[in-house]
Amino acid sequence: MDTVRGAKSVTRTGPIIVVLLAMLVVWYAAAIGMNAPWQTTLNTRAGLADVPFTDFALQTWAQDRPVLPAPHQVLGEIWNATVALELTSRRSLAYHGWITLSSTLLGFVLGTTLGVALAVFIVHNEAANRSLMPWIIASQTIPILAIAPMVVVGLGSVGITGTVPRALISMYLSFFPVVVGMVKGLRSPESIQLDLMHTYDASPWQTFWKLRWPAAMPMLFASMKVGIAISLVGAVVSELSNAAGGGLGVRLLTGSYNGQTIQIWAALFIAAALAAILVMIVGAAERMVNARMGARPA
Amino acid sequence: MxxxxxxxxxxxxxxxxxxxxxxxxxxxxxxxxxxxxxxxxxxxxxxxxxxxxxxxxxxxxxxxxxxxxxxxxxxxxxxxxxxxxxxxxxxxxxxxxxxxxxxxxxxxxxxxxxxxxxxxxxxxxxxxxxxxxxxxxxxPPVLLPAPSAIGAQLANSAPILWADFVQTFIKSVLPGFAIGCLSGLVVAILVDRSPFLKAGLLPIGNFMSALPIIGIAPIMVMWFGFDWQSKAAVVVAMTFFPMLVNTVAGLNASSSIERDLMRTYAADYWQTLLKLRLPAAGPFIFNALKINSTLALIGAIVAEFFGTPVVGMGFRISTGVGRLAIDLVWAEIAVAAIAGSAFYGVIALIERGVTFWHPSVRGGRA
The missing domain is CATH 1.20.58 (Methane Monooxygenase Hydroxylase; Chain G, domain 1)
Incomplete structure (x- = not known):
């Protein structure tokens, strides 16, 4: 049994590893190509002629401000900026990552709570459904992220600064997928199931907790995965307006002003890792809840 | 009552x-x-x-x-x-x-x-x-201007808003959207022929869709300069993965009985692709197009926060915030909202025409 499962996981992860390795090779090759012009200029200035290709490749992978840094440079920068530095240092990526993470999480929790509450209201009140739903759907087509800096500055002018305004952006972004998903999920019980609850003489309260709420769980987790990813994007973008506040968005911004490409890529990698970990945590919670509810493993 | x-x-x-x-x-x-x-x-x-x-x-x-x-x-x-x-x-x-x-x-x-x-x-x-x-x-108008003030500003600075709209929407969003979606579609069709690539690329594509791809904006600004090319590049990167993932899923949407039927007709790969599998993938492809229509506008505007010529919606928003010209910023946001909704609406209309056979459209609710 175990060997079968092992073989299966190899056939599943094998192709992913191959594709990832291929991407790594392409990356290193692209780094040579894209950094070559500048390296040639440097070498001519230094009076070096006929550099062997292997040396030349190594040179392109070790520039200070490369057009495209090689992966090991980015990883080195991440190592230097996290483990090798004190946590409280202004240059530490862990410090900036924590700023981003805290507003992401606060915004996500607020957004999910608000989204679930609104979805419950919409499902139980026809007037709310008819007046709110079209606007909620229409508002998803609006580039809300664009107003992020303005909200931060506007709230800053009335004295609300720090994590809260950024969390509000994240809340705003993560709230929509949750409302739409939860309305769908809370409506997913079929009329035959609702009728059964009726024959049991269940109160609206019991119908909600014993039928609608459990039935909405898959949609809740699906929309929470979207919501947490987009909260992180909201947190990063809302940091762009205040370079003094810190956060991964600020690292991106200062990196782009100073031409520090390695710094940009390192911040980008950390943001990607954060997103991946957060989505994975939501996925783990989903599996745990499914197991508790006795759902069949998919 | x-x-x-x-x-x-x-x-x-x-x-x-x-x-x-x-x-x-x-x-x-x-x-x-x-x-x-x-x-x-x-x-x-x-x-x-x-x-x-x-x-x-x-x-x-x-x-x-x-x-x-x-x-x-x-x-x-x-x-x-x-x-x-x-x-x-x-x-x-x-x-x-x-x-x-x-x-x-x-x-x-x-x-x-x-x-x-x-x-x-x-x-x-x-x-x-x-x-x-x-x-x-x-x-205080800095916090939230009245709608009438926003409307007046919308009418007063129409030429500026139009120039920004052309720079951001016509020059950056549309080409980026077209290139990103088309390349996603083509790569999906290519990948679909190889189960190995499909097994390798699909989880990565799904993973990439959850990442804050918008963060590559500063890199693209460095590579492609301040003008619309860098914004279009960000849009391409943002729209590619949703299209890839959705199209691959859509190409598998036709049932095996339908594929068997095509086989009994002695249809070759391309005939099956064009007459059965791509039409069956229609709802998935349009789903990606709709997601991308929003992403594309966001990508272009946010990329403009990292550097632009002196025109563009993102430029106007970031400088307007700096000068506390909040009326103008809100007018710009209204333009972005209208543009975003119209873009989405056009795609939804095309979807209704193209996938007229799908139950979600036949039921009258898209």
Whole structure:
């Protein structure tokens, strides 16, 4: 049994590893190509002629401000900026990552709570459904992220600064997928199931907790995965307006002003890792809840 | 009437009476319309003896909105009974919507026009409250300008807004969207031929869709310069993965019985692809197009925060925030909202035409 499962996981992860390795090779090759012009200029200035290709490749992978840094440079920068530095240092990526993470999480929790509450209201009140739903759907087509800096500055002018305004952006972004998903999920019980609850003489309260709420769980987790990813994007973008506040968005911004490409890529990698970990945590919670509810493993 | 409706009607009538009594502290001629509205609101309590139609509540709400808006300048600062009148008008609007949707509920589809009225009333109420609160309570315009100020700015700076729209939407979003979606589609069709690549690329594509790809904006600005090319590149990167993942899923959407049928027709790969699998993938492809229409606009605007020539929606927003020209920023946001909704709407319309056979379209609800 175990060997079968092992073989299966190899056939599943094998192709992913191959594709990832291929991407790594392409990356290193692209780094040579894209950094070559500048390296040639440097070498001519230094009076070096006929550099062997292997040396030349190594040179392109070790520039200070490369057009495209090689992966090991980015990883080195991440190592230097996290483990090798004190946590409280202004240059530490862990410090900036924590700023981003805290507003992401606060915004996500607020957004999910608000989204679930609104979805419950919409499902139980026809007037709310008819007046709110079209606007909620229409508002998803609006580039809300664009107003992020303005909200931060506007709230800053009335004295609300720090994590809260950024969390509000994240809340705003993560709230929509949750409302739409939860309305769908809370409506997913079929009329035959609702009728059964009726024959049991269940109160609206019991119908909600014993039928609608459990039935909405898959949609809740699906929309929470979207919501947490987009909260992180909201947190990063809302940091762009205040370079003094810190956060991964600020690292991106200062990196782009100073031409520090390695710094940009390192911040980008950390943001990607954060997103991946957060989505994975939501996925783990989903599996745990499914197991508790006795759902069949998919 | 339901319990909630009784409650709303009672509170609206009672509050009107209280506000009307309060309003006698001012000279009689001042804000006459507002007082007339409050008197009518008080008289509406008659509904507990003589039934009033739901349209009467609609008329009350409309009258209340007009009365509140016209008497905004009458007192400075507004007296408490003015705010009570605002609440009364809002209660009447709520009551109207509540009764209208109750009367609509049994027949969902055959009164589309009236069904549309409910969200319109809600939107209008929101605008009126926004206007009344921002002007009545003297909210600093830096925090939130009144809708009328935004509208005036929209009309005044139309040339600037149009130039920004051309730079951001026509030059950056559309080419980026086209390149990103087309390349996603082509790569998906290529990948689909190899199960190995599919198994390797699909989880990575799914993973990439969850990443903050928007963060590559500064890198693209460095690579492709300040003009629209870098923004289009960000849009390409953002739209590629949703398209790839959705198309690959869509190409598997045709059932094996349909594919077997194509085989009995001796159809070759391309015929099966063009006549069965791509049409069957239509709903998935359009889903990706819809997701991407929003992503593309966001990508282009945010990428402009990292450096632009002196034109563009993102440029205008970031510099407007810096100069505290918040009216202009909100006007720009209104343009972005209209552009985003129109873009989405056009794609949804095309979807209805192309995937007319799909149950979600045949049922009349896209």
């Amino acid at each position: 339901s319990q909630l409706q009784y409650f709303l009607a009672l509170v609206a009538g009672g509050l009107s009476a209280a506000a009307l009594a309060y309003s006698f502290v001012t000279p009689f001629e001042q804000a006459l319309l507002l007082k007339a509205f409050l008197a009518l609101g008080f008289l509406s309590l008659i509904r507990f003896f003589v039934p009033l139609g739901l349209w009467a509540d609609g008329a009350f709400a409309l009258l209340g909105a007009v009365a509140v808006l016209t008497s905004l300048g009458a007192f400075a600062p507004p007296l408490p009974f003015f705010w009570m009148a605002v609440v009364v008008a809002w209660l009447f609007a709520w009551l109207f919507v509540e009764r209208l949707s109750k009367s609509l509920a049994p027949r969902l589809s055959d009164n589309a026009g009236l069904g549309l009225l409910v969200p319109v009333v809600f939107g209008a109420a929101l605008l009126v409250i926004w206007e009344v609160v921002t002007r009545g309570a003297n909210v």
